Amino acid sequence: MKVSLAWVRMLGERYHTSTEPAPNGISELVEKIGAQLGAVEEVIDLGERYKGIAVAKVIACERHPNADKLSVCLLDDKRKIKNVKRDSRGLVQVVCGAPNVTAGQLVAWIPPGATVPATFDKDPFILEAKELRGVISNGMIASAAELDMGDDHTGILVLEQGKPGEPLAKILKLDDYIIDIENKMFTHRPDCFGILGVAREIAGISGKRFKSPAWYKEKPALPVAKSRLSVAVKNDLPKQVPRFCALAIEGVSVGPSPAWLRSYLARVGIKPINVIVDITNFFMYETGQPLHAYDLDKLATGKLGVRPSQKGEKLKIIGGKEVMLKSGAIVITDGLKPVGLGGVMGGADTQVDESTKNIVLEAATFDMNLTRKTAIEYGLFTDAATRFTKNQSPRQNLAVVLKAADDVARLAGGKPGKLTDVNNVKPENRSVHLPGELVNERLGLNLTSAQMKQLLENVEFSVQRERGKLAVTPPFWRTDIEIPEDVIEEIGRLYGWDHLPLVLPKRDLTAARQDETLQIKSRIRNILSAAGTNEVLTYSFVHGTLLDKVGQDKTKAYQIANALSPSLQYYRLTLLPSLLEKIHPNIKAGAGEFVMFELGKTHVKGMLDNEKLPVEFDSLALALTTGAKEAPYYFAAYYASYLLGRLGIQAEYTPVHKAKAKPEARHIIGYFEPSRSALLSAGGKWLGIVGEPTAQVAAQLKLPAGTAMFELEVSRLLELAANPGYEPLNRFPETSQDICLKLSGDLAFAGVDEFIWQQLEKLSAPHGYDFRVGVIDVFQRPNDKTHKQITWRISLWHPERTLTTAEANKLMDNLAVVAKTKFKAERI
Numbered sequence: 001m002k003v004s005l006a007w008v009r010m011l012g013e014r015y016h017t018s019t020e021p022a023p024n025g026i027s028e029l030v031e032k033i034g035a036q037l038g039a040v041e042e043v044i045d046l047g048e049r050y051k052g053i054a055v056a057k058v059i060a061c062e063r064h065p066n067a068d069k070l071s072v073c074l075l076d077d078k079r080k081i082k083n084v085k086r087d088s089r090g091l092v093q094v095v096c097g098a099p100n101v102t103a104g105q106l107v108a109w110i111p112p113g114a115t116v117p118a119t120f121d122k123d124p125f126i127l128e129a130k131e132l133r134g135v136i137s138n139g140m141i142a143s144a145a146e147l148d149m150g151d152d153h154t155g156i157l158v159l160e161q162g163k164p165g166e167p168l169a170k171i172l173k174l175d176d177y178i179i180d181i182e183n184k185m186f187t188h189r190p191d192c193f194g195i196l197g198v199a200r201e202i203a204g205i206s207g208k209r210f211k212s213p214a215w216y217k218e219k220p221a222l223p224v225a226k227s228r229l230s231v232a233v234k235n236d237l238p239k240q241v242p243r244f245c246a247l248a249i250e251g252v253s254v255g256p257s258p259a260w261l262r263s264y265l266a267r268v269g270i271k272p273i274n275v276i277v278d279i280t281n282f283f284m285y286e287t288g289q290p291l292h293a294y295d296l297d298k299l300a301t302g303k304l305g306v307r308p309s310q311k312g313e314k315l316k317i318i319g320g321k322e323v324m325l326k327s328g329a330i331v332i333t334d335g336l337k338p339v340g341l342g343g344v345m346g347g348a349d350t351q352v353d354e355s356t357k358n359i360v361l362e363a364a365t366f367d368m369n370l371t372r373k374t375a376i377e378y379g380l381f382t383d384a385a386t387r388f389t390k391n392q393s394p395r396q397n398l399a400v401v402l403k404a405a406d407d408v409a410r411l412a413g414g415k416p417g418k419l420t421d422v423n424n425v426k427p428e429n430r431s432v433h434l435p436g437e438l439v440n441e442r443l444g445l446n447l448t449s450a451q452m453k454q455l456l457e458n459v460e461f462s463v464q465r466e467r468g469k470l471a472v473t474p475p476f477w478r479t480d481i482e483i484p485e486d487v488i489e490e491i492g493r494l495y496g497w498d499h500l501p502l503v504l505p506k507r508d509l510t511a512a513r514q515d516e517t518l519q520i521k522s523r524i525r526n527i528l529s530a531a532g533t534n535e536v537l538t539y540s541f542v543h544g545t546l547l548d549k550v551g552q553d554k555t556k557a558y559q560i561a562n563a564l565s566p567s568l569q570y571y572r573l574t575l576l577p578s579l580l581e582k583i584h585p586n587i588k589a590g591a592g593e594f595v596m597f598e599l600g601k602t603h604v605k606g607m608l609d610n611e612k613l614p615v616e617f618d619s620l621a622l623a624l625t626t627g628a629k630e631a632p633y634y635f636a637a638y639y640a641s642y643l644l645g646r647l648g649i650q651a652e653y654t655p656v657h658k659a660k661a662k663p664e665a666r667h668i669i670g671y672f673e674p675s676r677s678a679l680l681s682a683g684g685k686w687l688g689i690v691g692e693p694t695a696q697v698a699a700q701l702k703l704p705a706g707t708a709m710f711e712l713e714v715s716r717l718l719e720l721a722a723n724p725g726y727e728p729l730n731r732f733p734e735t736s737q738d739i740c741l742k743l744s745g746d747l748a749f750a751g752v753d754e755f756i757w758q759q760l761e762k763l764s765a766p767h768g769y770d771f772r773v774g775v776i777d778v779f780q781r782p783n784d785k786t787h788k789q790i791t792w793r794i795s796l797w798h799p800e801r802t803l804t805t806a807e808a809n810k811l812m813d814n815l816a817v818v819a820k821t822k823f824k825a826e827r828i
Contacts, residue, residue, distance in 0.1 A: 001180070001181045001182075001183055001186060001192065001193060001198070002179070002180050002181075002267075002269055003178070003180075003181060003195065003198050004176055004177075004195070004268055005022060005026070005176055005178075006046075006175070006177075006264075007176075007195045007264055007268075007286075008195060008199045008202065009021065009173070010173060011195060011199050011213075012199070015212075015213035015214070016211075017211050017213060019203070019208055021202045021203075021206070026043065029179075029202070030043055032205055033179065033181065033202070033205070035496065035497065035498055036205040036494070037181070037185070037192075037198075037202070037493075038182055039181065039182045039185055040180065040182075042178075042180040043180070044177065044180070046174055046175075046176040046267055047169050047175035049120035049148070050117055050167075050175075051115075052110075052111060052114035052115075053108055053111075053117070053142070053167070053168040053169070054077050054080060054081055054108075054109050054165060054166065054168060055106055055107070055109070055159060055163065055164055055165065055167075056076060056077045056092070056107055056109035056164055057075065057076045057105070057106055057164045058074070058101060058102065058103050058106075058107060059074045059076050059091055060103055061096075061101055061102055064095065064132075064133060064135060065134070066135070067132075067133045069099075070096070070097050070133065071096050071101055072093065072094075072096075072135055073094050073096050074091040074092070074093060075141075076090070076091055076092075076164045077092065077164050078090075078163075078165035081165075083112075083113070084139075085129065085138060092109075092111075092138050092139075093136060094109065094137050094140060094141055095133075095135055095137035096141045096156065098154075098155045098156040099155060100155035100156060100158070101141060101156050106158065106159040106160075106162055107141045107156055107157065108141070108142040108147055108156075108157055108159065108168050109139060109140075109141055109142070110127055110139050110140050110142050111139040112127050112128045112129045112138055113126065113127070113128070114126070114127055115127075117142075117146065117148040118145060118146050120148070127139045127140060141156045142156065142157060143155060143156050144157045144256075144262060144272070147168075149259070149266040149272065150271055151271060152256070152272070157259055157262075159171065159259050160259060160260075161260075172263045173260070173264075174263060176267065178267060178268070181198075183386070186390070187390065188390075188480045189390075189480060190288055190387065190390035190391055190392045190393065190479060191288055191393070191478060192288070193386070193387045194285060194286055194287045194288030194289070195285060196212070196286055196287050196288070197287075200460065203458060204455070204458045205493075205496070207458065208458060209457065209458045210458060210459060210460060211460075212460060213403075215399055215403045216399050216403075218395045218399070219398070220398060220399045222402070222419060223402065223406075225417050226416055226417075227250040227251075227415035227416060227417040228417060228418075229248035229249070229250045229296070229417035229418075230248050230418040231246050231248045231296065231299075231303060231304055231360050231417075231420055232304070232420065233246050233303070233304045233306070234304075234305045234306070235305075235306045235422045236305070236307040236308070237307065237308065237330060238424040240366065240370055241306050241330060241365065241366055241367070242365055242394050242423075242424045243364060243365045243397050243421070243423050243424065243425050244306060244365075244420075244422045245362070245363045245364065245401045245419065245422075246360055246362050246401075246419075247401055247405050247416060247417065247419045247420070248296055248359070248416075248417040248418070249405060249408055249414040249415065249417065250358050250414060251413060251414050252276060252357060252358070252359055252408060252412045253412050253413045254274050254353065254355075254356045254412065255274065255412075256274065256275065257278040258275075258411065261275075261278050261279075261282060261411075262278065264282065265278055265285070270285065270383070274352065274354070276356070276359060276412060277293060277352060279404055279407050279408055279411065279412075280292060281383075282407075283403065283407075284383065284384065284387070287400050288392060289363060289392060289397060289400040290363075290383070290387050290388060290392075291361060291363050291401065292340065292346050292384075293361055293362070294339065294351075294352070294359060295351065295356045295358070296360050297356070297358055298349060299334040299350060299360070300334040300335060300337070301335030301336060302334075302335075303334065303335040304332060304333070304335075304339075304360065304362070305334075305335055306330065306331075306332060306333075306342065307330075307331060308327065308331070309327060309329040309330070309338065310325070311325070311326055311327040312325070313338055314338075315331070315338045315339075315340075316347060317345045317346070317347055317348060318345055318346050318348050319348070320348055325338065326377065328370075329341060329342070329370070329373075329374045329377070330342030330366055330367070330370060332347075334350065341374060342364070342366050342374075343366030343367075343370075343371035343384060343388040344371065344374055344375050344378070344380050344382055344384065344385045344388075345382050359408075359414075361404055361408070363397040363398070363400050363401035363404075364397065365394035365397060366388045368391045369389075371385055371389050372385070372389040375389070392479075393476055393477045393478075393479050394423075394425045395477070396476065396477055402419070431471055431472065432471075432473075432474075432482070432484055432486070432487050433470070433471050433472075434470055434472070434484035434488070435468060435470075436452060436469065436470055437468065438484065438488070439452060439487075442485075442488045442492075443495075444500055444501050444503065445492075445495070445501070447495070449465050449469075449470060450465070453465055453470070455491055455494040455495055456472060456490065458494065459475075459494065460475045461478075461490075462475075470487070472487050516718055517618065517714070517715075520714060520717055520721060521599050523647065523721070523724070524647075524714075527642070527643050527646045528597050528622070528639070528643060531639060531642055531643075533595040533622065533639070534594065534595065534597070535596070535597055535599075536582065536596045537600070538575075538578035538579070538582070538598060538600070539568060539572075539578070540572060541560065541563070541567075541568035541570060541571060541572065542567070542568075542569075542570055542572045543566055543568075543569060544559075544570055546577050546578075546581060547570060547577070549697065549700035550576075550671040550701075551670040551671055551694075552573050552574070552670060554570060556573060556604055556605055557570040557571050557572070557573050557605070558570070558571040558603060558605055558614050571602075571614060572602055572603070573602055573603070573604055574602050574619065574621070574668050575598050575602060575620075575711060576621045576623060576668070576671070576711050577671070578598070578621075579597075579598055579622075579709070580693065580697070580701050581701060582596070583625055583704070584701060584702040584703065587625070593624075593625060593627045594624065594625060595622065595624040596622070596623055596624070597620065597622040597623075598620075598621050599618070599620050600618075600619060601616055601617065601618060602617045602619050603615065603616050603617075617713060617714075617715070618714035618715055619712070619714060620688075620712045620714055620717070621709065621712075622636065622639055622640075622709060622711075623707070623708075624636060624707070624708055624709070625704050625707050626707075627704070630780075631778050631780070632692055632707055633677070633678075633690070633708050634749065634775065634778045635708055636690050636691070636692075636709055637653070637678070637690050637708075637710075637749075637750075640680065640688075640710045644687075644717075647720075648722025648723075648724075649687075649717070649720045649721060650682060651680050651681065651687060652681050653680060653690075653748075653749075653750035654678055654679045654681065655674075655675075655677070655748065656672060656675075656677040656679060656689070657674040657675050659679050668711055669689060671697045672689055672693065672694065673691060673694045673695070676691055677689060677690065677691020677692060680712065682720050685716055685720065686713070686716065687712055687716050687717070688712035688716075689710060690708075690710035691708065691709070692709075693707055693709070730770075730799070731799070732797060732798060732799070732800070732801060732802045734795050734796060734797035734803075735797070735803050735805065735808050736795040736796075737793075737809075737812055738791055738792065738793050738794075739791070739792050739794060739815065739816065739827065740790070740827070740828040741789065741819055741823075741826070742787055742788075742789050743788055743789070743790060744786070744823065744824070745780060745784065745785045745786050745788050746785070747823060749778065752790060752823065753775065753790075755822060756773060756792060756815070756819070759818050759819070760794065760811075760815065763811050767798075767807070769796050769798055769803070770796070770797055770799065771795060771796050772794070772795040773792055773793070773795075774792065774793050775792055776791040776792060776793050777789075777790070777791040778791075789828060794812070794815075
């Protein structure tokens with residue numbers, strides 16, 4: 001946002017709204033703006049480029065003796081410019097090629113030694129006295145283009161005011177500074193996209209009270225129509241276009257704008273067009289409210305309409321480019337066809353030109369999101385679109401269109417007709433209530449409620465105080481004030497962030513509470529790493545074909561619409577498919593036997609009926625391959641038991657094909673072979689599943705015969721895990737013996753293993769023994785369903801003495817006896 005300091009001053013002079021914005025110089029003002037309003041990107045000293053250029057009066061103008069298109073002019077500057085050759089009357093001779101130069105005009109004279117302003121930033125062109133077709137020309141009479149006030153170079157710029165010899169910069173207020181403030185700083189402040197809003201803020205941060213112009217009201221008085229002209233408006237989009245004001249003006253005279261108007265527009269980067277368009281641009285830049293002018297006689301039905309665009313419609317926009325419209329944008333119509341792209345740009349067929357006699361001024365409000373989408377879709381990034389995408393207040397439309405119409409009548413003639421105001425803006429109570437101590441508590445200040453009231457009233461908030469509380473009503477142009485924190489931020493900014501006390505915050509030295517989920521994950525990693533496994537990390541997104549290969553329903557997985565690759569298209573439902581996918585490549589790379597695990601997040605949709613978002617789980621998955629060894633299930637079960645045992649969880653194993661209900665495993669169980677898998681639970685709560693893959697999954701992923709896996713839910717492990725305790729090392733040596741039992745082939749391993757644990761507890765408790773049990777081997781011939789052999793290694797010790805071999809043998813014999821009684825087991 002380019003802010004002209006002279007424009008801010010002019011605003012105060014025109015409407016008596018503010019005092020001098022930079023009483024202590026430009027540097028202090030820029031520093032204050034940067035600290036309390038927005039980051040300043042650049043400060044341009046505009047006066048430098050107009051040094052030495054003076055106002056002069058054309059006393060005589062005669063045809064050049066040697067050129068038909070040149071004129072020889074005598075200029076009077078009251079002898080203000082030195083070191084210039086003059087005649088006996090003190091007049092200066094200048095050759096001019098403009099067709100509109102005549103005697104009696106006030107013009108801008110660039111004398112020898114001065115720089116042409118339009119070349120100032122590129123390759124500065126300094127004039128000198130020069131002979132043109134045999135006649136000496138002392139400088140030049142400037143056009144608007146040469147003065148960097150537009151593109152018009154067909155004729156000289158004729159001034160409406162000034163005295164001969166006065167500096168041009170003084171007459172047109174060109175002794176100015178342009179302060180370029182970063183637009184992003186005003187994203188939430190649509191009022192600051194106008195000079196009026198910035199002038200108000202400069203007054204506020206300077207501790208001065210600002211008063212808006214008398215005409216800038218939410219509900220201004222409607223003037224009496226001076227013409228019978230009016231324009232009807234049909235609004236089919238009341239939500240997207242909550243307000244649409246239109247005012248017809250009869251009998252305008254379209255021509256160039258006054259020099260002062262052109263200069264103000266040009267210095268902030270707006271190209272002057274003609275007096276009507278320039279007035280709409282001037283008030284857009286002054287108030288932040290975009291305006292548009294239509295040639296009323298070019299509207300096919302003499303009416304305006306607002307509706308959605310239809311696919312295939314065409315619109316020729318200003319500049320001549322033809323746009324093929326898509327459906328969904330806001331278009332302004334003449335009752336038959338589009339004549340403008342709402343909030344972005346008007347159409348070429350109804351634009352105002354020199355032949356225009358009757359116009360319609362439009363001041364509307366367009367939906368900020370739809371405007372931004374339209375601007376991006378069609379590549380039309382206009383000043384109007386920039387402002388409409390910041391949520392301009394619809395409550396200012398009426399005041400701006402009436403004031404613009406008043407200036408059109410003053411500068412271009414014309415009689416305003418009857419106003420049309422299609423207003424769907426609902427009244428609302430925008431007061432914010434907050435205690436004064438809350439402000440000081442949040443900011444660390446000690447302001448009184450009177451000081452807070454003054455700060456806010458300086459920028460035209462309405463504030464009521466009652467028993468230390470503030471009732472704050474923002475002005476109608478502030479759309480960003482909704483909650484107490486907004487008011488607190490406003491007070492802090494206006495007071496000055498640099499005034500906040502430099503006090504170190506109090507720090508609580510209490511140790512931060514550790515994250516239990518991170519702790520359990522760390523324990524799991526340490527346990528499995530100590531067991532010789534390898535941790536891997538895979539992507540949270542998978543290819544759809546992987547879900548198909550393991551038999552998972554892709555409709556349960558969220559699909560990424562703009563995935564970087566097909567391999568990263570779906571949120572994974574479980575971790576195991578990602579691990580199983582890595583087994584075959586590792587085997588090809590030469591790895592024979594290995595175990596890998598992963599801790600990660602999975603996402604499933606449809607598990608909560610009242611939520612449309614995916615349900616997120618923390619999961620643990622482990623996959624292994626045993627090479628040529630058989631019964632891989634027991635290897636996976638061993639790792640699961642080892643992990644759960646170290647976590648202090650006593651798990652129960654239920655064969656999948658015998659389980660009655662498996663609701664929590666429905667998105668996992670599909671790729672497990674039911675006859676060689678078990679559900680894990682503890683205390684009646686689901687933990688996960690362990691087992692071998694189905695033959696179909698093994699074939700799809702090229703898995704070897706010795707593959708097994710498990711997947712557990714981390715939240716349940718956290719819920720059931722016991723806190724790790726300290727167990728001292730044995731003072732006395734332990735003794736270990738293996739016991740191998742020959743059992744019936746249909747006995748479940750889990751039941752037998754649990755029985756061994758229980759009997760060891762009973763047999764060792766009377767003697768004070770401690771023990772440790774581990775499965776060494778499970779053997780069963782492929783075609784032998786009658787029996788199998790299971791080998792356990794049992795370690796025994798006594799905390800107070802060394803055990804004898806006889807004591808160990810006796811316990812092992814007793815264990816074999818009870819196993820034979822229970823299972824008819826034969827000790828091998």
